[in-house]
Amino acid sequence: MPTPPAPSSAEQLPPRSAAVWAALDPVIGAGTPLRVLDVGGGSGMFAVPLARLGHSVTVVDPSADALATLARRAATAGVGDRVQGVQGDGDLLGEVLTALTPDDGGYDLALCHFVLEVVDDPAVTLREIAGALRTGGQVSVAAANRAGAVLARAVAGHPVEALALHEDRDPATARTRPTARRRFTPEALLALVEGAGLQAGPWRGVSVVADLLDASSGADPDAVRALELALAGASPYREVATGLHVLAARP
Structure with missing residues (x-):
């Protein structure tokens, strides 16, 4: 399937997120200021660039430290008046937002980026x-994409952990502090989205190659970004990306 061009607003951002920005560009680049909700985006990696485009962004995050970083980053970028940080959890979002702006008609765009791995209940x-x-x-x-995690562990020389991930087991049970992050298949992610009453668009891969490149490789970031955009919607490459992405709408 054809891949949208990279948005000019994100040309200087990390190549690994190029596919996400490209998918968002038709929404955020239409010229109309949007009300954006960023759930779990505490440090402002997406919130601040969106605010620089003229959108108003409310960030809900459980971490006070992350929200402090967000405030500093927004102030430095000169968009502190368009970014609001609120401490709270995604599974209690209704309560948080009702207390913040009751009966306000709803947000135009919400971001839920790499949050479902760690919340108590992704469906909620x-x-x-x-x-x-x-x-x-x-x-x-x-x-996070399960297949991408399997490949990354295998390439890094950890076949036992790779097999555990492939079998949907915790790869770090032998460690002092095992990790419990979820990984998703495309089918599982789409089922969650549709189960929330949303209409899902096509899914794409996030960071098909960027996370596999050694920092010392010297690869041209623009070339990596172009490759990411070319592979994000193409099989079999998207199936082994680090992450999965889908844009869905509330009917």
Whole structure:
């Protein structure tokens, strides 16, 4: 399938997120200021660039430290008046937003990027996000890809952990502090999105090659970005990306 061009607003951002920005560009680049909700985006990697484009962004995150970083970053970028940080959890989003701006009609766009891996219940969190959107509003969902995690562990020389991930087991049970992050298949992610009452668009890969490149490789970032955009929607490459992304709408 054809891949959208990279948005000019994101040309200087990391190549690994190029596919997400390209998917968002038709929404955020239409010239109309949007009300954006960023769930779990505490440090502002997406919120601040969106605010620089003229959008108003509310960031809900459980980490006070991350929200402090967000405030500093927004102030430095000169967009502190368009970025609001609120401490709270995604699965209690309705309560947080009702206390913040009751009966406000809903958000135009929500971001849920690499949050579903760590929340108590991904289905509840997505339903809460869907409920915060206006009719016709959209949500950008990105999540860790199980196949990409398997490949990354194998390439890094950890075949036992790779096999555990392939079998959907915790790869770090022998460590002092095992990790419990979820990884998703495309089918599982789409099922979650649709189960929240959202209409999902095509899914794409996030960081098909960028996370596999050694920092010392000297690869041209523009060339890596172009490659990411070319592979994000193409099989079999998207199936082994680090992450999965889908843009969905509230009917």
